Every structure is written in C-alpha cells, then in structure tokens.
Amino acid sequence: MTEISRRDFVALAGASVVAPVALRSGLRRGGVPVTAQDIVDRIKKNVGVDWSSDDVDTFKAGDPSTVVTGVVTTSMATLDVLQKAVQAGANLVITAAPTFYSRADLSTPPAGGGAGRGQIAGRGAGPAAAGPPPAAASGPGTGASSPMPPAPAMPQSVVPPPQPATAAGPPPTTSPDPVYAGKNGFIARHRLVVLRLTHHWNQRKPDPRAQGLADVMGWTEYKAGDDGLRYEVPALTLEALASQLKKKLATRGGIRAIGDRTMAVRRIGLLPGYTMIQAAIAMLPTVDVIVAGEVQEWESATYAQDVAFAGIRKGFISIGRVVNEAPGMQVCADWLKTIVPEVPTHFVSAGDPYWRPL
Numbered sequence: 001m002t003e004i005s006r007r008d009f010v011a012l013a014g015a016s017v018v019a020p021v022a023l024r025s026g027l028r029r030g031g032v033p034v035t036a037q038d039i040v041d042r043i044k045k046n047v048g049v050d051w052s053s054d055d056v057d058t059f060k061a062g063d064p065s066t067v068v069t070g071v072v073t074t075s076m077a078t079l080d081v082l083q084k085a086v087q088a089g090a091n092l093v094i095t096a097a098p099t100f101y102s103r104a105d106l107s108t109p110p111a112g113g114g115a116g117r118g119q120i121a122g123r124g125a126g127p128a129a130a131g132p133p134p135a136a137a138s139g140p141g142t143g144a145s146s147p148m149p150p151a152p153a154m155p156q157s158v159v160p161p162p163q164p165a166t167a168a169g170p171p172p173t174t175s176p177d178p179v180y181a182g183k184n185g186f187i188a189r190h191r192l193v194v195l196r197l198t199h200h201w202n203q204r205k206p207d208p209r210a211q212g213l214a215d216v217m218g219w220t221e222y223k224a225g226d227d228g229l230r231y232e233v234p235a236l237t238l239e240a241l242a243s244q245l246k247k248k249l250a251t252r253g254g255i256r257a258i259g260d261r262t263m264a265v266r267r268i269g270l271l272p273g274y275t276m277i278q279a280a281i282a283m284l285p286t287v288d289v290i291v292a293g294e295v296q297e298w299e300s301a302t303y304a305q306d307v308a309f310a311g312i313r314k315g316f317i318s319i320g321r322v323v324n325e326a327p328g329m330q331v332c333a334d335w336l337k338t339i340v341p342e343v344p345t346h347f348v349s350a351g352d353p354y355w356r357p358l
Contacts, residue, residue, distance in 0.1 A: 034342045035065050035066060035067055035068060036066050036092050037064040039092065039336075040064070042340060043336075046339045048204055049204060056103075057197050057199050057200050057201075058195070058196065059194065061107065062187065062193030062194055063193065064193065069089055070346075071340065071344070072084070072093050072094070072348045073094045073330070073332045073333040073348070074094070074095050074096070075096045075329050076097040076098075077350075078350050079186065088344075088348075089344075090346075091192050093194045094329075094336075095329075096325045097196075097198070097322065098196065099194050108176070108180055109177045205227075205228075206228025207227075207229065207272055209272035209293070210228045210229050210272050210328075212326075212329070213327045215327060216327045219231045224267070229269060229272075230268070230270070232268075233266060233268060235264050235266050237262055239262065245291065245319055249352075250349075250352070251352040252356065253352065254322075254352045255317065255318070255323075256317070257318075258315065258316040259304070259308045259314060263313045265289050268291060269283045269289070271295075272324055273294065273324065275293070280292070280295070280316070288313070289317060290304070290315070290317070292316070292318050292324075293318070293319060300316070326350065333345050
C-alpha cells in the first residue's frame with residue numbers, strides 16, 4: 001500500500017490506495033446497499049438519547065449517499081487513521097474529535113479563529129455560516145463534552161499573505177494551506193466519508209468513555225456505583241497506577257500525575273473527555289485520585305496541586321483527550337456491529353500524539 005508522504009501534504013490528493021476487490025462494491029444484505037446516511041439513521045434510532053440538531057455530530061466530509069464498504073471508529077481522524085481505513089477497505093470513518101483541528105471542523109483554515117461552518121469537502125456546501133453559541137460545560141456524570149476553544153489563525157509561515165492587486169487583473173487567490181489541502185485531497189481521492197459522533201455518544205449511560213477505559217484497565221469488576229465513573233481497586237501506589245495507565249493505554253508521553261507518588265490509592269474517579277474545574281472540585285473529596293482526560297492546567301490541575309501541597313493525600317492524573325476517548329470508540333465499534341451487521345466495523349487507534357524526551 002502507498003504510504004502518506006510527510007514531506008508533501010499536497011501529494012496526498014494523488015496517493016493511490018486500492019481497496020480490496022471484495023469490498024469495493026459495498027457489502028449488501030438482501031441485495032440492498034447500506035449507505036453512510038443509512039448508518040447515521042440507525043445510530044439516531046438506537047443511540048438511546050434524544051437526537052438534537054447541532055453542528056457537532058454531522059458529516060464532515062464526503063457524500064452521505066456513498067455505499068459503505070467498511071466502518072472505522074477512532075478518537076481522531078488523523079491522516080494515519082484515514083490511510084489505515086483505506087488499506088482495510090473501509091470508507092466510513094467515525095471520529096470522536098474534529099477532523100479539521102477545531103470544533104467548527106472547517107475544511108479550510110479559519111480566518112482569525114472564526115467558529116462558523118464552511119464548505120465541506122466534496123459536498124458543495126454554501127458559504128460559511130455563524131455557528132451556535134458554545135454549549136454548557138460538563139459536570140461529573142453528564143457524559144457531555146464542553147466545547148473546545150476556537151482555533152487560532154494559521155501562522156504566516158504556513159499561509160502566504162495575499163498579493164496586491166495589479167492593473168492586469170483581479171488579485172490572485174491565497175494559496176491553500178498544504179495540510180488542509182492534502183487531507184481534503186486524500187479524503188476526496190479515496191471517496192471517504194467522515195462522520196463526527198461525540199455529543200450524543202457521550203450522553204449514553206454509562207459513559208462509554210469511562211466504560212471503555214475501565215475495560216482496558218481491568219476495573220470493571222471494581223465498579224462502585226451506577227454512574228460508571230467510580231472504582232474501588234486493590235490498593236496500589238499513585239506511581240504504580242500512573243505506570244499501569246501508561247502501559248495499558250500504550251501512551252508515549254501524554255500522561256502526567258500530581259500528588260505524592262508513594263500514596264496509597266484505592267478509590268479512583270474518572271472524568272472522561274474535557275471537563276472544567278467544577279467537576280474536579282465535586283469529585284476529588286470522594287476519591288483518592290482522579291483520572292481525567294483533558295482539563296485546563298490553570299484550573300483543575302492547579303487545584304489538585306494546591307490540595308497536594310496542603311498535605312491532603314489526593315492524586316490527579318491527566319491522560320489526554322485523544323488517549324482517553326480511544327477506548328470509548330472501541331466500545332462504539334462493538335456497538336455498531338450490533339446495529340449494522342452488513343459491513344465490517346473495527347476500531348483504529350489514533351495513538352498518543354505526544355512523546356517524552358528521555
């Protein structure tokens with residue numbers, strides 16, 4: 001299979017990867033093809049929560065009428081994940097995180113961090129429209145992710161400045177960002193469809209992100225309570241817990257811990273996805289350690305640091321949002337197999353985006 005070139009993102013649009021012959025025409029049941037829109041309709045019917053109209057859980061690229069040959073779920077639709085999907089003969093990618101680097105999922109770099117939705121690659125959407133106001137932040141057990149902050153403007157080293165107009169004709173258009181252009185090109189070339197599924201998926205009970213993490217860590221039998229966010233495990237040190245998380249989640253550098261590394265841990269609380277300080281304040285008194293996905297460093301992390309400095313034996317571990325949401329998307333893949341048995345479905349890890357120097 002052809003690998004994605006890291007030296008020239010624009011060349012992605014011309015990459016040639018051929019799906020297995022058995023899958024190219026789409027798998028069928030009773031001679032009826034299953035489209036991407038069919039799968040979304042089944043998700044809406046079976047997800048178990050009221051489906052609201054928003055700009056989050058929508059198609060981000062591709063044609064919803066595409067006949068699906070295979071489904072890949074992932075925590076983030078990186079170029080690596082997209083390539084692995086093509087190599088596996090899958091053409092529908094369901095991602096928890098944005099594909100185009102911001103909550104708005106614009107297929108072009110946002111101007112000044114704007115939050116409107118612009119054209120979707122290959123779908124001929126109209127001009128960008130202003131997005132809705134940010135949703136309320138999540139608290140413990142809500143299962144809802146609070147919005148990511150708006151993306152900053154791309155640096156001038158990446159986006160060339162516009163050239164002045166001349167008498168010979170209109171001003172030339174600005175060259176596209178090579179990363180956006182390359183990703184859009186790869187998606188279009190291989191007729192991929194990308195769907196974001198996070199807002200409604202994370203509202204399921206128990207929280208699938210917590211459920212997936214507990215499965216990976218072997219904590220399911222130690223669940224304390226019905227919300228799936230608290231576990232009472234055999235005693236171990238904070239350092240041992242952090243090491244287990246690093247090993248079992250196959251992280252390279254994203255895990256960070258606060259607190260006395262020798263302290264004993266039994267009661268573990270989970271704060272999946274992105275949470276704000278209110279969630280940490282509410283949970284920390286009831287557990288020995290919080291294992292969080294993503295937090296503001298100057299909020300929950302600093303609060304936990306001051307708690308530890310005051311001599312209170314509490315711990316706090318941040319594993320990163322991409323790593324944290326990956327087990328939940330494995331749960332999603334397993335669930336999709338029960339409602340879309342016609343096509344092969346599997347999870348592909350986006351990995352840990354960070355590495356740590358030795």
